[in-house]
Every structure is written in C-alpha cells, then in structure tokens.
C-alpha cells in the first residue's frame with residue numbers, strides 16, 4: 148500500500164479556488180495509485196479570519212502563559228476548521244473524505260502545551276479510513292495528551308504533523324505544498340532572482356529551517372531524515388517539480404554556498420568582566436540564563452567579556468535577571484543574524500573574507516561573526532538585512 152502524505156499550508160487552503168487546486172493534487176496522487184493522507188494548516192495568514200495569529204489576538208499573551216491548556220485549544224481551532232471545510236470541498240468533488248483532529252488521527256503527545264512532544268501514533272483509526280477508500284484530512288499542528296486534552300506542536304507545526312504521520316504510516320513520500328516553488332537560494336520575498344534548489348540534503352535544509360527560512364519546520368526535516376522518508380517541497384499553485392530533500396551523497400552539487408537566510412529580532416549582549424569584578428554571579432551567567440529558559444547563541448567568551456545574542460522577546464526577562472544579580476551589561480537591539488549555508492564550505496579558504504569584504508563594500512557594519520562546518524553567520528543591523536542578503540546572493544552567484 149503506497150501511502151503519500153500531502154500537507155497543504157495556510158495559503159494553499161485559504162480560498163475555495165486554492166482548495167480546488169489542492170483537490171487536483173490529491174486526485175493526481177490517487178490516479179498514480181497512492182493512498183493520500185492530507186494534512187492541513189489553518190486557512191490563510193495573519194489577519195485572515197481563521198488564521199492562528201487571528202485566533203491568538205483574541206486573548207493576551209499573559210492569558211496563554213497562565214492557561215497553556217486553553218491556549219492550545221484556542222490555537223488548534225484554525226486547523227480543525229480547515230479540515231471540515233476541506234472535507235466539504237472533497238465531498239463536492241466526489242471524493243470520500245473524513246476530517247480528523249490530530250488526536251483522532253492518533254497523534255499522542257506529552258502535556259507540554261504550546262510545544263508538545265510526540266509520544267506515539269495510534270494509527271488504527273487512520274488506517275481503517277484508508278482501507279475503506281476514505282481520504283483522511285488531518286488537522287496539522289495538533290495532538291492530544293494522555294488525558295485527552297488538545298496539545299499543539301509549536302508554530303509551523305503542521306509540517307511536523309506531516310512528518311510524524313509519514314514515519315508512522317511508512318509513507319512513500321511526504322509532500323509539503325506551499326506558495327513558492329520549493330526551497331530557494333534565498334527568500335524570494337527578499338531576493339527577486341532567488342533560484343530554486345531542485346535537490347538539497349536533509350542536513351542543509353535543516354540548517355536553512357533552523358536559521359530562519361520558514362518554508363519548512365526543522366523538526367519535520369529531522370523526523371523525516373531519521374526514517375529516511377523522502378521529503379518534497381512543492382507549489383500548490385503550479386505543477387513544477389519542487390525541491391527534493393534527500394541524503395547528502397545523493398545531491399550532486401559543487402556550490403560552496405547553497406543559500407542564505409536570516410533571523411531577525413536578535414539582541415547582541417555584552418557583559419564585561421571588569422565592570423562586574425567582584426560579582427559572584429558573573430562566572431555563572433550563561434548557566435543562570437539557561438536556568439531561566441533564555442536561549443542564547445553566537446556565544447564568544449573573552450578574558451575581558453562575554454558576548455552573545457538573545458531573542459528580542461527575551462530582553463525584558465534578561466534585564467530583570469541581570470538587575471536581580473546586579474550584573475552590568477550593554478546591548479544592541481534590532482540585529483539580524485544572516486546565515487550562509489553550504490555543506491561544502493568546510494575547509495575552503497577565504498569564504499569568510501569574501502563575505503566580510505562584500506558587506507564592507509556595501510557599508511554594512513558587522514557586529515559579530517561565527518562559523519561551523521556548514522554555516523557562516525554575520526550579525527548586522529536589521530535595517531541592512533535586505534541589502535546584505537541581496538549583495539551576498541549576487542557575490543556567490545546564487546541567482547537565476
């Protein structure tokens with residue numbers, strides 16, 4: 148039995164015209180002998196009636212942090228509505244379908260509301276439907292915990308649902324349908340001549356996703372990679388082949404940089420040892436932040452200072468903690484972390500030098516850099532993000 152997971156993102160299910168295109172994709176899969184399992188996101192994006200952000204705007208953030216269970220129930224509604232509306236369209240098109248919440252699809256998680264972890268998939272219900280020729284339409288982004296309460300899997304979590312079901316049902320492939328042709332060398336909203344990457348390795352795309360390219364959720368990549376299930380990113384709006392994600396050795400490629408992405412809303416923090424001499428907490432500062440759930444990156448520790456970045460959302464919490472321990476600090480707000488990704492940059496001399504030269508030529512000052520075997524990061528002012536990405540994209544000949 149050839150099972151195919153077909154996940155459709157928010158813009159793909161936002162209007163009845165678009166949902167007709169979804170049905171075409173499902174019909175095509177059926178005609179090729181596949182048994183499709185459809186996973187849907189909430190309809191539309193921020194501002195649209197049933198989009199997750201719109202639902203969230205009905206209450207304030209404090210309510211969600213104090214009532215995480217209610218928060219998940221609210222956040223999950225968009226996907227639930229989507230399944231029923233999609234089912235209506237399937238029925239009109241003469242396809243037998245059944246809408247399912249994540250829990251009804253057997254996705255059982257822990258009770259870590261807002262970012263729940265998978266415990267197991269109970270696949271009997273979904274398999275019964277498939278055996279009876281009924282297409283399951285599963286609400287993405289949700290599961291249920293052992294007490295039956297609805298949980299959510301973290302923002303962008305419909306991709307995770309697709310990957311979870313792909314592995315549990317041993318699917319031939321997981322198709323992620325969105326509003327662009329696939330994974331591109333940069334966000335096409337930022338770089339107009341960004342080119343499509345027809346193939347990319349799990350590792351590179353994971354890094355892309357982890358570093359800010361929201362086209363796919365990093366956890367979805369990780370889950371598919373572990374079970375070696377092919378993952379394909381495609382456009383709902385056309386019939387192009389999309390991006391096939393597979394193991395590194397299967398991807399023919401001689402480029403040093405595969406693509407560029409970024410993460411906005413970073414704050415660079417500097418804590419000097421001199422200003423804090425005699426403060427007993429200085430030595431443990433990174434540990435104290437970790438204990439308070441503040442994640443940090445681009446960490447440089449020098450004899451006279453510690454420099455790192457945090458997310459802007461954590462800034463107030465960070466300031467509170469520093470004041471409580473009487474630690475002196477300084478920070479630069481509104482930074483963006485540009486990431487250049489390429490698994491073949493390892494050992495190639497001069498890449499960082501080239502990047503810094505391009506940025507300098509464009510009058511973009513760099514607050515900090517870091518590199519790993521497959522990524523180079525540069526922290527710059529957010530106001531320069533588009534200029535920097537476009538200049539680097541051009542320098543490394545990534546355009547069409």
Ligand code: ADP
Nearest residue numbers: 156157158325329330331333334336360361362
């Ligand atoms: P969906 O609602 O279908 O899940 P998302 O908004 O989550 O869609 O992801 C698709 C968006 O990701 C695109 O519209 C695009 O602007 C953005 N994006 C960011 N980086 C990239 C990239 N490197 N390649 C393709 N799309 C990207």
Ligand code: MG
Nearest residue numbers: 156303361362
């Ligand atoms: Mg998405």
